[in-house]
Amino acid sequence: MAECARAATARAAATARAAATASAAATAMAAATALAIFGLLGACADESKLRESEMIQLLALLPGRYDNSEQAASDAGRGARPPHDLIALIIVKVYTPRLGHHLFYAQEMAADDPRRVMSQKMYSFQVDEKRGIVETVYQFVEPLRWRDGQRNTELFTSVVTEDVQAEGCQLLWKKSGERFIATHDPGVCPDAAGAAPQAELAAGVLSIGDYKFRKTR
CATH class of the missing domain: 2.40.128.590 (CpcT/CpeT domain)
Incomplete structure:
Protein backbone atom coordinates (compact mmCIF):
# COMPACT_ATOMS: atom_id res chain seq x y z
CA MET A 1 0.00 0.00 0.00
CA ALA A 2 2.78 2.41 0.98
CA GLU A 3 4.67 1.52 -2.18
CA CYS A 4 1.53 2.15 -4.25
CA ALA A 5 1.07 5.50 -2.54
CA ARG A 6 4.68 6.44 -3.23
CA ALA A 7 4.21 5.53 -6.91
CA ALA A 8 1.03 7.56 -7.12
CA THR A 9 2.74 10.48 -5.44
CA ALA A 10 5.62 10.24 -7.90
CA ARG A 11 3.24 10.15 -10.85
CA ALA A 12 1.35 13.15 -9.48
CA ALA A 13 4.58 15.07 -9.00
CA ALA A 14 5.68 14.24 -12.56
CA THR A 15 2.33 15.34 -13.91
CA ALA A 16 2.55 18.58 -11.94
CA ARG A 17 6.05 19.24 -13.26
CA ALA A 18 4.92 18.58 -16.84
CA ALA A 19 1.93 20.85 -16.38
CA ALA A 20 4.14 23.56 -14.94
CA THR A 21 6.56 23.21 -17.87
CA ALA A 22 3.71 23.35 -20.40
CA SER A 23 2.24 26.35 -18.62
CA ALA A 24 5.60 28.12 -18.64
CA ALA A 25 6.04 27.38 -22.34
CA ALA A 26 2.55 28.65 -23.09
CA THR A 27 3.20 31.78 -21.05
CA ALA A 28 6.50 32.36 -22.84
CA MET A 29 4.86 31.87 -26.23
CA ALA A 30 2.05 34.25 -25.34
CA ALA A 31 4.57 36.83 -24.18
CA ALA A 32 6.60 36.45 -27.39
CA THR A 33 3.45 36.78 -29.47
CA ALA A 34 2.40 39.89 -27.57
CA LEU A 35 5.84 41.43 -28.07
CA ALA A 36 5.70 40.65 -31.79
CA ILE A 37 2.26 42.22 -32.08
CA PHE A 38 3.36 45.32 -30.19
CA GLY A 39 6.44 45.48 -32.41
CA LEU A 40 4.32 45.34 -35.56
CA LEU A 41 1.93 47.94 -34.19
CA GLY A 42 4.88 50.17 -33.38
CA ALA A 43 6.31 49.71 -36.87
CA CYS A 44 2.92 50.53 -38.41
CA ALA A 45 2.64 53.63 -36.25
CA ASP A 46 6.15 54.73 -37.28
CA GLU A 47 5.30 54.15 -40.96
CA SER A 48 2.10 56.16 -40.63
CA LYS A 49 3.96 59.03 -38.95
CA LEU A 50 6.55 58.98 -41.74
CA ARG A 51 3.86 59.16 -44.43
CA GLU A 52 2.11 62.00 -42.57
CA SER A 53 5.40 63.88 -42.34
CA GLU A 54 6.09 63.35 -46.04
CA MET A 55 2.61 64.52 -46.98
CA ILE A 56 3.09 67.72 -44.98
CA GLN A 57 6.31 68.33 -46.95
CA LEU A 58 4.49 67.72 -50.24
CA LEU A 59 1.63 70.04 -49.30
CA ALA A 60 4.10 72.79 -48.41
CA LEU A 61 5.81 72.52 -51.81
CA LEU A 62 2.70 72.39 -53.98
Missing part, protein backbone atom coordinates in the same frame (compact mmCIF):
# COMPACT_ATOMS: atom_id res chain seq x y z
CA PRO A 63 0.89 75.78 -53.86
CA GLY A 64 2.02 78.68 -56.02
CA ARG A 65 1.96 80.07 -59.54
CA TYR A 66 3.69 78.06 -62.25
CA ASP A 67 4.25 78.30 -65.98
CA ASN A 68 6.05 76.28 -68.64
CA SER A 69 7.66 79.22 -70.45
CA GLU A 70 11.08 77.51 -70.49
CA GLN A 71 9.60 74.41 -72.09
CA ALA A 72 7.68 76.47 -74.66
CA ALA A 73 10.81 78.46 -75.52
CA SER A 74 12.78 75.23 -75.92
CA ASP A 75 10.09 73.86 -78.24
CA ALA A 76 10.25 77.01 -80.35
CA GLY A 77 14.04 76.89 -80.53
CA ARG A 78 14.03 73.25 -81.63
CA GLY A 79 11.09 73.62 -83.96
CA ALA A 80 9.19 70.94 -82.03
CA ARG A 81 5.91 69.86 -83.61
CA PRO A 82 3.46 70.10 -82.03
CA PRO A 83 4.86 72.54 -79.47
CA HIS A 84 3.55 72.61 -75.92
CA ASP A 85 0.95 75.28 -75.21
CA LEU A 86 2.22 78.11 -73.02
CA ILE A 87 0.31 77.50 -69.78
CA ALA A 88 0.07 79.26 -66.44
CA LEU A 89 -1.00 77.09 -63.52
CA ILE A 90 -2.16 78.47 -60.18
CA ILE A 91 -2.58 76.17 -57.17
CA VAL A 92 -4.00 77.52 -53.91
CA LYS A 93 -4.87 75.84 -50.64
CA VAL A 94 -8.58 75.96 -49.82
CA TYR A 95 -10.87 74.96 -46.98
CA THR A 96 -13.46 72.48 -48.26
CA PRO A 97 -14.50 70.34 -45.28
CA ARG A 98 -16.99 68.19 -47.19
CA LEU A 99 -14.24 66.82 -49.42
CA GLY A 100 -11.48 66.29 -46.87
CA HIS A 101 -8.81 67.94 -44.77
CA HIS A 102 -6.17 68.80 -47.39
CA LEU A 103 -7.66 70.47 -50.47
CA PHE A 104 -6.27 72.65 -53.26
CA TYR A 105 -7.86 74.50 -56.16
CA ALA A 106 -5.91 74.37 -59.43
CA GLN A 107 -6.63 76.51 -62.48
CA GLU A 108 -4.83 76.32 -65.84
CA MET A 109 -4.88 79.34 -68.14
CA ALA A 110 -3.14 80.57 -71.25
CA ALA A 111 -0.03 82.31 -69.93
CA ASP A 112 -0.52 85.24 -72.32
CA ASP A 113 -4.28 85.55 -71.68
CA PRO A 114 -5.60 84.56 -68.23
CA ARG A 115 -9.16 84.90 -69.53
CA ARG A 116 -8.62 81.70 -71.52
CA VAL A 117 -9.16 79.17 -68.74
CA MET A 118 -8.29 75.64 -69.83
CA SER A 119 -9.06 73.57 -66.76
CA GLN A 120 -10.28 73.86 -63.18
CA LYS A 121 -9.74 71.06 -60.70
CA MET A 122 -9.52 70.29 -57.02
CA TYR A 123 -6.80 68.13 -55.50
CA SER A 124 -7.47 66.21 -52.29
CA PHE A 125 -4.69 64.51 -50.31
CA GLN A 126 -4.80 61.95 -47.52
CA VAL A 127 -2.63 59.22 -46.02
CA ASP A 128 -3.96 55.71 -46.53
CA GLU A 129 -2.74 53.01 -44.15
CA LYS A 130 -1.89 50.61 -46.98
CA ARG A 131 -1.25 52.84 -50.01
CA GLY A 132 0.58 55.81 -48.51
CA ILE A 133 -0.08 59.35 -49.80
CA VAL A 134 -3.17 59.29 -52.02
CA GLU A 135 -4.36 62.14 -54.24
CA THR A 136 -7.89 62.33 -55.62
CA VAL A 137 -8.47 64.76 -58.48
CA TYR A 138 -11.93 66.31 -58.83
CA GLN A 139 -13.51 68.06 -61.79
CA PHE A 140 -16.33 70.56 -61.36
CA VAL A 141 -19.84 69.83 -62.57
CA GLU A 142 -20.31 73.58 -63.25
CA PRO A 143 -16.80 75.00 -63.84
CA LEU A 144 -17.96 78.57 -64.51
CA ARG A 145 -19.37 78.78 -61.01
CA TRP A 146 -15.88 78.40 -59.53
CA ARG A 147 -13.78 80.15 -62.18
CA ASP A 148 -10.98 82.37 -60.86
CA GLY A 149 -11.60 81.00 -57.38
CA GLN A 150 -7.95 81.61 -56.55
CA ARG A 151 -8.94 85.25 -56.10
CA ASN A 152 -11.55 84.39 -53.47
CA THR A 153 -10.69 81.11 -51.78
CA GLU A 154 -13.56 81.42 -49.29
CA LEU A 155 -15.78 80.43 -52.20
CA PHE A 156 -14.72 76.81 -51.78
CA THR A 157 -16.05 76.41 -48.25
CA SER A 158 -19.46 75.83 -49.85
CA VAL A 159 -18.36 73.04 -52.21
CA VAL A 160 -20.30 69.81 -51.61
CA THR A 161 -19.84 66.36 -53.10
CA GLU A 162 -22.57 67.01 -55.70
CA ASP A 163 -20.51 69.90 -57.11
CA VAL A 164 -17.63 67.69 -58.23
CA GLN A 165 -16.82 64.40 -59.91
CA ALA A 166 -13.75 62.38 -58.98
CA GLU A 167 -11.51 61.33 -61.85
CA GLY A 168 -11.32 57.57 -62.20
CA CYS A 169 -7.66 57.15 -61.30
CA GLN A 170 -6.18 58.19 -57.98
CA LEU A 171 -2.50 59.07 -57.70
CA LEU A 172 -0.08 57.51 -55.22
CA TRP A 173 2.74 59.84 -54.17
CA LYS A 174 6.09 58.60 -52.91
CA LYS A 175 9.12 60.55 -51.81
CA SER A 176 12.35 59.86 -53.68
CA GLY A 177 15.29 61.89 -52.47
CA GLU A 178 14.28 65.55 -52.60
CA ARG A 179 11.31 65.05 -54.92
CA PHE A 180 7.89 63.42 -54.91
CA ILE A 181 6.70 61.11 -57.69
CA ALA A 182 3.06 60.24 -58.41
CA THR A 183 1.89 57.12 -60.23
CA HIS A 184 -1.54 55.66 -60.86
CA ASP A 185 -2.80 53.15 -58.34
CA PRO A 186 -2.43 49.92 -60.39
CA GLY A 187 -5.13 48.21 -58.35
CA VAL A 188 -7.69 50.84 -59.29
CA CYS A 189 -6.44 52.09 -62.64
CA PRO A 190 -4.45 49.53 -64.63
CA ASP A 191 -3.30 51.21 -67.84
CA ALA A 192 -0.79 50.82 -70.61
CA ALA A 193 1.65 53.18 -68.89
CA GLY A 194 1.86 50.86 -65.90
CA ALA A 195 3.82 52.53 -63.13
CA ALA A 196 4.98 55.44 -65.31
CA PRO A 197 5.10 58.72 -63.37
CA GLN A 198 2.03 60.90 -63.88
CA ALA A 199 3.44 63.86 -61.95
CA GLU A 200 6.63 64.93 -60.19
CA LEU A 201 7.12 67.67 -57.63
CA ALA A 202 10.28 69.23 -56.21
CA ALA A 203 11.20 72.65 -54.88
CA GLY A 204 10.07 75.11 -57.56
CA VAL A 205 9.36 72.44 -60.19
CA LEU A 206 6.18 70.56 -61.09
CA SER A 207 5.67 68.13 -63.98
CA ILE A 208 2.21 66.94 -64.98
CA GLY A 209 2.19 64.48 -67.84
CA ASP A 210 4.67 65.88 -70.37
CA TYR A 211 4.23 69.48 -69.23
CA LYS A 212 7.12 70.85 -67.17
CA PHE A 213 6.26 73.82 -64.99
CA ARG A 214 8.47 76.10 -62.93
CA LYS A 215 7.22 78.13 -60.00
CA THR A 216 7.26 81.86 -60.64
CA ARG A 217 5.94 82.88 -57.22
Whole structure:
Protein backbone atom coordinates (compact mmCIF):
# COMPACT_ATOMS: atom_id res chain seq x y z
CA MET A 1 0.00 0.00 0.00
CA ALA A 2 2.78 2.41 0.98
CA GLU A 3 4.67 1.52 -2.18
CA CYS A 4 1.53 2.15 -4.25
CA ALA A 5 1.07 5.50 -2.54
CA ARG A 6 4.68 6.44 -3.23
CA ALA A 7 4.21 5.53 -6.91
CA ALA A 8 1.03 7.56 -7.12
CA THR A 9 2.74 10.48 -5.44
CA ALA A 10 5.62 10.24 -7.90
CA ARG A 11 3.24 10.15 -10.85
CA ALA A 12 1.35 13.15 -9.48
CA ALA A 13 4.58 15.07 -9.00
CA ALA A 14 5.68 14.24 -12.56
CA THR A 15 2.33 15.34 -13.91
CA ALA A 16 2.55 18.58 -11.94
CA ARG A 17 6.05 19.24 -13.26
CA ALA A 18 4.92 18.58 -16.84
CA ALA A 19 1.93 20.85 -16.38
CA ALA A 20 4.14 23.56 -14.94
CA THR A 21 6.56 23.21 -17.87
CA ALA A 22 3.71 23.35 -20.40
CA SER A 23 2.24 26.35 -18.62
CA ALA A 24 5.60 28.12 -18.64
CA ALA A 25 6.04 27.38 -22.34
CA ALA A 26 2.55 28.65 -23.09
CA THR A 27 3.20 31.78 -21.05
CA ALA A 28 6.50 32.36 -22.84
CA MET A 29 4.86 31.87 -26.23
CA ALA A 30 2.05 34.25 -25.34
CA ALA A 31 4.57 36.83 -24.18
CA ALA A 32 6.60 36.45 -27.39
CA THR A 33 3.45 36.78 -29.47
CA ALA A 34 2.40 39.89 -27.57
CA LEU A 35 5.84 41.43 -28.07
CA ALA A 36 5.70 40.65 -31.79
CA ILE A 37 2.26 42.22 -32.08
CA PHE A 38 3.36 45.32 -30.19
CA GLY A 39 6.44 45.48 -32.41
CA LEU A 40 4.32 45.34 -35.56
CA LEU A 41 1.93 47.94 -34.19
CA GLY A 42 4.88 50.17 -33.38
CA ALA A 43 6.31 49.71 -36.87
CA CYS A 44 2.92 50.53 -38.41
CA ALA A 45 2.64 53.63 -36.25
CA ASP A 46 6.15 54.73 -37.28
CA GLU A 47 5.30 54.15 -40.96
CA SER A 48 2.10 56.16 -40.63
CA LYS A 49 3.96 59.03 -38.95
CA LEU A 50 6.55 58.98 -41.74
CA ARG A 51 3.86 59.16 -44.43
CA GLU A 52 2.11 62.00 -42.57
CA SER A 53 5.40 63.88 -42.34
CA GLU A 54 6.09 63.35 -46.04
CA MET A 55 2.61 64.52 -46.98
CA ILE A 56 3.09 67.72 -44.98
CA GLN A 57 6.31 68.33 -46.95
CA LEU A 58 4.49 67.72 -50.24
CA LEU A 59 1.63 70.04 -49.30
CA ALA A 60 4.10 72.79 -48.41
CA LEU A 61 5.81 72.52 -51.81
CA LEU A 62 2.70 72.39 -53.98
CA PRO A 63 0.89 75.78 -53.86
CA GLY A 64 2.02 78.68 -56.02
CA ARG A 65 1.96 80.07 -59.54
CA TYR A 66 3.69 78.06 -62.25
CA ASP A 67 4.25 78.30 -65.98
CA ASN A 68 6.05 76.28 -68.64
CA SER A 69 7.66 79.22 -70.45
CA GLU A 70 11.08 77.51 -70.49
CA GLN A 71 9.60 74.41 -72.09
CA ALA A 72 7.68 76.47 -74.66
CA ALA A 73 10.81 78.46 -75.52
CA SER A 74 12.78 75.23 -75.92
CA ASP A 75 10.09 73.86 -78.24
CA ALA A 76 10.25 77.01 -80.35
CA GLY A 77 14.04 76.89 -80.53
CA ARG A 78 14.03 73.25 -81.63
CA GLY A 79 11.09 73.62 -83.96
CA ALA A 80 9.19 70.94 -82.03
CA ARG A 81 5.91 69.86 -83.61
CA PRO A 82 3.46 70.10 -82.03
CA PRO A 83 4.86 72.54 -79.47
CA HIS A 84 3.55 72.61 -75.92
CA ASP A 85 0.95 75.28 -75.21
CA LEU A 86 2.22 78.11 -73.02
CA ILE A 87 0.31 77.50 -69.78
CA ALA A 88 0.07 79.26 -66.44
CA LEU A 89 -1.00 77.09 -63.52
CA ILE A 90 -2.16 78.47 -60.18
CA ILE A 91 -2.58 76.17 -57.17
CA VAL A 92 -4.00 77.52 -53.91
CA LYS A 93 -4.87 75.84 -50.64
CA VAL A 94 -8.58 75.96 -49.82
CA TYR A 95 -10.87 74.96 -46.98
CA THR A 96 -13.46 72.48 -48.26
CA PRO A 97 -14.50 70.34 -45.28
CA ARG A 98 -16.99 68.19 -47.19
CA LEU A 99 -14.24 66.82 -49.42
CA GLY A 100 -11.48 66.29 -46.87
CA HIS A 101 -8.81 67.94 -44.77
CA HIS A 102 -6.17 68.80 -47.39
CA LEU A 103 -7.66 70.47 -50.47
CA PHE A 104 -6.27 72.65 -53.26
CA TYR A 105 -7.86 74.50 -56.16
CA ALA A 106 -5.91 74.37 -59.43
CA GLN A 107 -6.63 76.51 -62.48
CA GLU A 108 -4.83 76.32 -65.84
CA MET A 109 -4.88 79.34 -68.14
CA ALA A 110 -3.14 80.57 -71.25
CA ALA A 111 -0.03 82.31 -69.93
CA ASP A 112 -0.52 85.24 -72.32
CA ASP A 113 -4.28 85.55 -71.68
CA PRO A 114 -5.60 84.56 -68.23
CA ARG A 115 -9.16 84.90 -69.53
CA ARG A 116 -8.62 81.70 -71.52
CA VAL A 117 -9.16 79.17 -68.74
CA MET A 118 -8.29 75.64 -69.83
CA SER A 119 -9.06 73.57 -66.76
CA GLN A 120 -10.28 73.86 -63.18
CA LYS A 121 -9.74 71.06 -60.70
CA MET A 122 -9.52 70.29 -57.02
CA TYR A 123 -6.80 68.13 -55.50
CA SER A 124 -7.47 66.21 -52.29
CA PHE A 125 -4.69 64.51 -50.31
CA GLN A 126 -4.80 61.95 -47.52
CA VAL A 127 -2.63 59.22 -46.02
CA ASP A 128 -3.96 55.71 -46.53
CA GLU A 129 -2.74 53.01 -44.15
CA LYS A 130 -1.89 50.61 -46.98
CA ARG A 131 -1.25 52.84 -50.01
CA GLY A 132 0.58 55.81 -48.51
CA ILE A 133 -0.08 59.35 -49.80
CA VAL A 134 -3.17 59.29 -52.02
CA GLU A 135 -4.36 62.14 -54.24
CA THR A 136 -7.89 62.33 -55.62
CA VAL A 137 -8.47 64.76 -58.48
CA TYR A 138 -11.93 66.31 -58.83
CA GLN A 139 -13.51 68.06 -61.79
CA PHE A 140 -16.33 70.56 -61.36
CA VAL A 141 -19.84 69.83 -62.57
CA GLU A 142 -20.31 73.58 -63.25
CA PRO A 143 -16.80 75.00 -63.84
CA LEU A 144 -17.96 78.57 -64.51
CA ARG A 145 -19.37 78.78 -61.01
CA TRP A 146 -15.88 78.40 -59.53
CA ARG A 147 -13.78 80.15 -62.18
CA ASP A 148 -10.98 82.37 -60.86
CA GLY A 149 -11.60 81.00 -57.38
CA GLN A 150 -7.95 81.61 -56.55
CA ARG A 151 -8.94 85.25 -56.10
CA ASN A 152 -11.55 84.39 -53.47
CA THR A 153 -10.69 81.11 -51.78
CA GLU A 154 -13.56 81.42 -49.29
CA LEU A 155 -15.78 80.43 -52.20
CA PHE A 156 -14.72 76.81 -51.78
CA THR A 157 -16.05 76.41 -48.25
CA SER A 158 -19.46 75.83 -49.85
CA VAL A 159 -18.36 73.04 -52.21
CA VAL A 160 -20.30 69.81 -51.61
CA THR A 161 -19.84 66.36 -53.10
CA GLU A 162 -22.57 67.01 -55.70
CA ASP A 163 -20.51 69.90 -57.11
CA VAL A 164 -17.63 67.69 -58.23
CA GLN A 165 -16.82 64.40 -59.91
CA ALA A 166 -13.75 62.38 -58.98
CA GLU A 167 -11.51 61.33 -61.85
CA GLY A 168 -11.32 57.57 -62.20
CA CYS A 169 -7.66 57.15 -61.30
CA GLN A 170 -6.18 58.19 -57.98
CA LEU A 171 -2.50 59.07 -57.70
CA LEU A 172 -0.08 57.51 -55.22
CA TRP A 173 2.74 59.84 -54.17
CA LYS A 174 6.09 58.60 -52.91
CA LYS A 175 9.12 60.55 -51.81
CA SER A 176 12.35 59.86 -53.68
CA GLY A 177 15.29 61.89 -52.47
CA GLU A 178 14.28 65.55 -52.60
CA ARG A 179 11.31 65.05 -54.92
CA PHE A 180 7.89 63.42 -54.91
CA ILE A 181 6.70 61.11 -57.69
CA ALA A 182 3.06 60.24 -58.41
CA THR A 183 1.89 57.12 -60.23
CA HIS A 184 -1.54 55.66 -60.86
CA ASP A 185 -2.80 53.15 -58.34
CA PRO A 186 -2.43 49.92 -60.39
CA GLY A 187 -5.13 48.21 -58.35
CA VAL A 188 -7.69 50.84 -59.29
CA CYS A 189 -6.44 52.09 -62.64
CA PRO A 190 -4.45 49.53 -64.63
CA ASP A 191 -3.30 51.21 -67.84
CA ALA A 192 -0.79 50.82 -70.61
CA ALA A 193 1.65 53.18 -68.89
CA GLY A 194 1.86 50.86 -65.90
CA ALA A 195 3.82 52.53 -63.13
CA ALA A 196 4.98 55.44 -65.31
CA PRO A 197 5.10 58.72 -63.37
CA GLN A 198 2.03 60.90 -63.88
CA ALA A 199 3.44 63.86 -61.95
CA GLU A 200 6.63 64.93 -60.19
CA LEU A 201 7.12 67.67 -57.63
CA ALA A 202 10.28 69.23 -56.21
CA ALA A 203 11.20 72.65 -54.88
CA GLY A 204 10.07 75.11 -57.56
CA VAL A 205 9.36 72.44 -60.19
CA LEU A 206 6.18 70.56 -61.09
CA SER A 207 5.67 68.13 -63.98
CA ILE A 208 2.21 66.94 -64.98
CA GLY A 209 2.19 64.48 -67.84
CA ASP A 210 4.67 65.88 -70.37
CA TYR A 211 4.23 69.48 -69.23
CA LYS A 212 7.12 70.85 -67.17
CA PHE A 213 6.26 73.82 -64.99
CA ARG A 214 8.47 76.10 -62.93
CA LYS A 215 7.22 78.13 -60.00
CA THR A 216 7.26 81.86 -60.64
CA ARG A 217 5.94 82.88 -57.22
